[in-house]
Amino acid sequence: TLMSLTLLHKLTLSELQRKFTAGDVTATEIVRAYFLRVTQVEPKVNAYLTQCKEAALAQAERLDQALKGWRKTTPMMAMPLAVKDNICTEGVRTTCASRMLDTFVPPYDATVVAKLRAQNYLLLGKTNLDEFAMGSSTENSAFGASRNPWNIQTVPGGSSGGSAVAVAADECVAALGSDTGGSIRQPAAFCGVVGLKPTYGRVSRYGLVAFASSLDQIGPITKDVTDAAILLGAIAGHDPRDSTSANVPVPDYLKALKRKDLKRLKVGVPAEYFADGLDPEVDQAVRTAIEGLRELGADIREIKLPTTDAAVATYYVIATAEASSNLARYDGVKFGLRAAESKDLLDMYLKTRAEGFGPEVKRRIMLGTYVLSAGYYDAYYGKAQAVRTLIRQEFEAAFQTVDLIVTPVTPTTAFKFGEKAQDPLQMYLSDIYTISANLAGLPAIALPCGFSKAGLPIGFQLIGRPFEEETLLRGAHAYEQATNWRAKRPAIR
Ligand code: GLN
Numbered sequence: 462t463l464m465s466l467t468l469l470h471k472l473t474l475s476e477l478q479r480k481f482t483a484g485d486v487t488a489t490e491i492v493r494a495y496f497l498r499v500t501q502v503e504p505k506v507n508a509y510l511t512q513c514k515e516a517a518l519a520q521a522e523r524l525d526q527a528l529k530g531w532r533k534t535t536p537m538m539a540m541p542l543a544v545k546d547n548i549c550t551e552g553v554r555t556t557c558a559s560r561m562l563d564t565f566v567p568p569y570d571a572t573v574v575a576k577l578r579a580q581n582y583l584l585l586g587k588t589n590l591d592e593f594a595m596g597s598s599t600e601n602s603a604f605g606a607s608r609n610p611w612n613i614q615t616v617p618g619g620s621s622g623g624s625a626v627a628v629a630a631d632e633c634v635a636a637l638g639s640d641t642g643g644s645i646r647q648p649a650a651f652c653g654v655v656g657l658k659p660t661y662g663r664v665s666r667y668g669l670v671a672f673a674s675s676l677d678q679i680g681p682i683t684k685d686v687t688d689a690a691i692l693l694g695a696i697a698g699h700d701p702r703d704s705t706s707a708n709v710p711v712p713d714y715l716k717a718l719k720r721k722d723l724k725r726l727k728v729g730v731p732a733e734y735f736a737d738g739l740d741p742e743v744d745q746a747v748r749t750a751i752e753g754l755r756e757l758g759a760d761i762r763e764i765k766l767p768t769t770d771a772a773v774a775t776y777y778v779i780a781t782a783e784a785s786s787n788l789a790r791y792d793g794v795k796f797g798l799r800a801a802e803s804k805d806l807l808d809m810y811l812k813t814r815a816e817g818f819g820p821e822v823k824r825r826i827m828l829g830t831y832v833l834s835a836g837y838y839d840a841y842y843g844k845a846q847a848v849r850t851l852i853r854q855e856f857e858a859a860f861q862t863v864d865l866i867v868t869p870v871t872p873t874t875a876f877k878f879g880e881k882a883q884d885p886l887q888m889y890l891s892d893i894y895t896i897s898a899n900l901a902g903l904p905a906i907a908l909p910c911g912f913s914k915a916g917l918p919i920g921f922q923l924i925g926r927p928f929e930e931e932t933l934l935r936g937a938h939a940y941e942q943a944t945n946w947r948a949k950r951p952a953i954r
Contacts, residue, residue: 469494470631471950474540474688477634481539484532488521488539488583495541495585499632502953506608506617508626510546511554512586517541524581537580537695543633545624546587547594548679549668550574553584557670558602559592561817562797571668572703573637573679573696580695585633588623592819593788594644594672596620597891600882601821609652610951611917615875618648624682625652630953635683635692639669641676642776643870643895646907649682650870650920653909653946655937656682657689660927661902662707664693665700673783674705676776676899685947686908686938690714693930709928717931718938723757726936729764729863734894740873746911746919747869750940753910754867757939764859764866768852769897775852776896777889778832778845784822785829791817824885853901856924865936866924869894870907874917898924906933909946918946 469491472480480486496514503509524539544550547557549567551574556562570578578584591601599607599622609617610630617626621638625648628636638645640658649656657680664679671677681692694715699708730751735744755761793799793813800812818826832841859866872891881888898905905924912918925933941947 470498472634473684474635474691477540478536478691482534488524489518491539491541492517492521492583495633499585502610502630502632505613505953506610506626506630507605508588508607508623508630508632509543509586510556510558510589510604510623513553513584517583517585520581521583535580536691537577537582539581539583541583541585541634542577543585543588543624543627543636544574545590545621545636545638547590547639547670548574548637549670550584550587553587555587555670556604557593558590558604559817559819559822560603560798561791565797567668569668572665572700574668576696588621588627588636590623591620592822593670593784594620594639594641595784595821595825597643597647597888598876598881599623600878601819603819606878609875610953611653612875612915613953615877615917616651618651618875620644620648621682622648625649625654625656628652628654628682628684629951635681635688637679637696638682639677639679640899641672641780642899643892645680645682646870646895646905646920646922647892649907651875651918653918653920653951654682654684655686655689655906655908656680657693657906657930657933658898658904659693659697659930660707660904662705663709663904663928663930664696665698665703665706667700667702671787673780674787675783676780686934686941687715687718689906690718690934707928712931714931714934717934720935721939721942723754723759723936723939726759726865726932727863728754728759728761728936729859729866730761731764731766731769731859731866731868733766733769734868738872738890739869742913743869743871743873743919747867747921750910750921751867753940753943754936757943759936762863764863766855766859766897768848768855769893771848772852772897772900773889773893775845775848776892776900777828778841779849779900781825781829782833782842783829785826785833788822788826821885849900852897856897856901856903860926864926864932868922868924870920870922874913874915874919894922903927904930904933906937908937908941910944911946912949
């Protein structure tokens with residue numbers, strides 16, 4: 462019906478699931494409704510690098526036909542999702558927002574995608590990102606930045622900016638992102654949606670184009686916490702194809718949402734996360750959120766994470782080191798781009814990499830090669846690994862006394878285009894609150910807790926013990942139910 466077509470895109474994943482399961486809406490109606498919305502807002506926000514309208518429609522029609530006989534559905538069936546364009550999709554171009562992979566069409570699905578496909582989800586398209594997920598604003602995309610639907614003069618965050626925008630602007634019901642140092646949580650916070658980075662090993666990285674393998678994790682970006690629980694449940698689990706994936710059973714994450722209070726939950730506040738450089742409006746909103754947690758019954762305690770100030774430096778040594786190694790495979794032979802004319806093999810390597818990579822990727826390959834070089838390995842890479850251990854141990858110690866840690870996600874709200882793009886160090890420093898969870902392998906969620914005077918979303922972060930996503934979700938959900946930040950949506954249309 463016309464009504465469902467114009468309003469469908471506003472629903473959350475759980476709401477849409479209910480409608481589809483009940484037979485109130487067809488898969489074809491879902492695809493049409495979402496592409497109507499995409500057509501309207503996409504020119505303003507540039508969330509997608511590839512749209513899959515024809516394939517989604519064809520698949521929706523097949524689904525609707527098949528359901529005519531016997532209406533048997535699975536949870537993700539016909540759910541219209543967007544997938545970050547560094548996650549491989551069989552037959553659908555996967556570019557990493559890089560000229561290097563402009564025409565790369567993977568011959569296989571990432572495990573997360575295969576899991577969703579097995580349930581007959583609908584892939585609406587592949588979303589924009591900073592090239593190879595290196596950045597915090599999508600300004601490093603080779604195909605143009607995405608724009609924040611709350612204010613198109615400001616960045617949506619990154620690197621999973623396209624996914625966060627697609628969710629915030631109702632261009633999909635939920636999305637997948639990847640998070641190496643904050644790339645799910647930071648854009649979620651900038652765009653006023655929910656972003657969850659799972660425990661390292663919780664979700665398979667098979668088919669995620671590697672940036673920094675010891676830090677990368679795929680996770681959900683959603684309209685609310687319930688949806689995060691649903692989508693995490695759909696993608697989590699052991700995968701023999703990823704040797705770092707953990708063989709830990711996947712709980713029913715929705716069950717974790719049943720408790721609406723936070724009684725007996727101990728929540729730690731690290732003073733180091735509320736220091737210089739934190740915007741007063743963000744500071745205020747996060748502190749108010751902490752008071753909200755207290756009112757819900759949480760036992761709020763001060764904790765110490767003294768090595769926080771070394772996290773950015775540590776991350777940018779380890780992440781660049783791993784990137785320099787991972788990106789060695791783009792040599793003009795194995796994948797994607799090959800320079801048109803070269804005089805010999807070395808010349809072909811050099812020209813391909815000079816043409817294919819953007820400036821930030823080159824900067825990181827050079828930094829990473831430098832910190833791994835024989836003369837500097839101990840001074841930089843070895844040292845960074847030692848500090849990484851220290852950071853992990855500090856979290857372990859903190860989690861002896863608390864169940865969750867609460868912090869800001871970002872020092873500021875969404876910044877303007879160009880504001881940090883000329884100064885890579887400023888850009889790196891904006892990752893200060895998200896990076897440690899990756900270094901320590903911990904699960905963390907970002908969710909809305911207010912708006913700045915300028916009307917931009919503010920988020921806060923909960924960090925949990927390894928494989929305790931249930932506690933994260935419980936805390937986040939109780940807070941979300943007690944507040945109503947989601948009622949305010951971006952005005953874009
Ligand atoms: N902003 C961080 C970086 O540029 C994190 C990126 C990410 O999580 N992929 O490396």
